[in-house]
Amino acid sequence: QAYFSYDSKKSGGFTCSHLRFGDEPIRSTYLVNTPNFVACHVQAYLRMYDVTKGLRENGTFLLNTIWKDDELAKHLPNKVKRYFAKKNISVYYINATDIAQEIGLGNRTNTILQSAFFRITKVIPADLAIEQMKKFIVKSYGNKGEDIVNKNYAAVDRGSEYKQLTIDPAWANLPDDEAASNNDPAFINEVVRPINAQDGDLLPVSAFTKSEDGTWMQGTSQYEKRGVAANVPVWDKDNCIQCNQCAYVCPHASIRPFVLDETEKEGASFDTLEVKAPTAMKGMAFRIQVDVLDCLGCGNCADICPGFKGNQALKMVPLDTQLEEQKNWNYCVENVKSKQHLVDVKSNVKNSQFATPLFEFSGACSGCGETPYVKLITQLFGDREMIANATGCSSIYSGSIPSTPYTVNEKGQGPAWANSLFEDFCEFGMGMELANKKMRERVVEKTKALMAIEWTHQNVKDAAQAWLDNMNDGGHAGRKAAEDYAAALEWGIMTIDEVIAYFESEGNADMVSQMQAAKAAGATSCPCPACTLCKELLELKSYFVKRSQWIIGGDGASYDIGYGGLDHVIASGENVNILVLDTEVYSNTGGQSSKATPVGAIAKFAAAGKRIRKKDLGMIATTYGYVYVAQVAMGADQAQTLKAIREAEAYNGPSLIIAYAPCISHGLRSGMGKSQKEEKNAVDCGYWQLWRYNPALEVEGKNPFTLDSKEPQWDKFQDFLKGEVRFSSVAKQFPEEAAELFNAAEANAKWRYNSYQRMLAQNWAK
Structure with missing residues (x-):
């Protein structure tokens, strides 16, 4: 009997296989809670999940790890070692990751580990299991060519290369490893991390009291730090020409250029280069930094790196050799301010990568061809972007609870994202655009009414006119006009005490009496038409900036199931942008x-x-x-x-x-x-x-x-x-x-x- 539970990550995701074996039909209707065998296929899971939970006394544990014999005891968490010793667990380990690479199977370790499982457990005779596995390989991969079949045959044979770990009895008394402190938001520690650790079903309903309407904290993917890549890029500054192509093509936004001013450079402990261009950044320091724990190790960055005189600036090396780089990444994201305001990020490929990606560390496949496009759009327009996403890969890696790769910039601005179905994603996006259009019409109407009031202050009128002139500008001018208008509206609202003082100075006892009555009734600001309109407009200030409406879907949604809607939307003439990720x-x-x-x-x-x-x-x-x-x-x-x-x-x-x-x-x-x-x-x-x-x-x-x-x-x-x-x-x-x-x-x-x-x-x- 087999039951599989899994998350929605496309690479390095968590899958738990609950398997039972017996001579009679198995009709159990519950998960395996007390297994006598557990296999952990990704060594990073040792610290991410409770991998020994329920493992019976005298049970067996198999670990896929790149750690060598003498390193294994050092790297295993104390909690795991203590369990092994106390429960008398037989522990085996195998480096299926390297074996798969040697064979030519890339990161596909499943056949190797399945072979090791049958050899260790002997639930059926090992020779019979191997024979049946090879028959099934022909059935599964025969249509993909003899080469694929032979590689999987080799994987079955090399499943015998496991070793047994010697358990030190002293491990039974080990204390827990000291927990790393963090300053992460409470929502991350109290909600996101338990869900990621497969303990979401233990959370009480009260944990979600601020998410009743379906909204979810943005940028939660940055806290995962899964560390599931086998190899990650390392930067050689001497061969770097500062083209930023590596960041441009990265599917997960885990390699980026950082530009440091003098103060930021002084606090850094890593090597940098002097910025070659653009002119606005002259005299500053340049560094390509890798987030090794969020990288999925595809290698596209290293593959496209032009390097200098034939020597590439990036090469792929084992993750374990680069863990210290995480400190450098943390310094860059926490202490180095974005310099994108110094350049036109839309002008060329290099400049575009000085813009902070507002789509990062998604659950997409390693080497995904879709996400670089999505990421780039957020770098160009993400601070004012609205997204209607069709169901498909792009919705799964973009918004599967609790992981949200869409995030915000240092001003708190970022894409607003929602997901619809195959068949109506374009209509969904057009609905967003029409609603936004109607709300902006309301802003224009109220703005003109405010300007028509005789006693509206000239400063407010000037800001209002500037906004009307630039309301359809999606660039800096539009953003500045919107911010200035909101500030003028705030300034233009008189408090009730200021109004009373004004009428007292004018000797208008009747108005003083009316305002005092309004204050007694709870009014805190001037109730005149101008101030009332200012307050109403401030409630609509999120519509001051021109929004960039994007509709994203795959070819299944766009060419097939949702094509009728797509055709309807483009025929409408509405100002929407549709991105078809054609796989x-x-x-x-x-x-x-x-x-x-x-x-x-x-x-x-x-x-x-x-x-x-x-x-x-x-x-x-x-x-x-x-x-x-x-x-x-x-x-x-x-x-x-x-x-x-x-x-x-x-x-x-x-x-x-x-x-x-x-x-x-x-x-x-x-x-x-x-x-x-x-x-x-x-x-x-x-x-x-x-x-x-x-x-x-x-x-x-x-x-x-x-x-x-x-x-x-x-x-x-x-x-x-x-x-x-x-x-x-x-x-x-x-x-x-x-x-x-x-x-x-x-x-x-x-x-x-x-x-x-x-x-x-x-x-x-x-």
């Missing part, structure tokens, strides 16, 4: 085929390879003529991605950005640590095209269509397909049809490219 399958539900799945790819519901052409969502949207549309791939052209997002948000109307996002379900042979490079490969060979359609150019008599990618190298197309299991497995299962399907895929790519060329050639000046 070409339903990623969150297991890799089912969508209308975005291309010809020749294997996916669920297309087990023999998709037979029909991929839907060109972008071109469909251009037929309206008033919708901004762009197709991007960050790893292929970082600057084009930035430009498309910037143009889309600036466009006064609906915009649609379709972003290519490599996914773990693609089965990249090079691994998800090369997901950014895979985007480049896709564009280079013609599989994916980069383009923008900007209706604003047509008004100027220019062609609204711009093809940003170069002439494809078509001779690389077939090699690109062979580099992903979703295509290569077709050749294994259906060799006779594979060539036809792959040729069709290439022909379709050429057909699409040629249609773009025809659009490019049109004369729009006539």
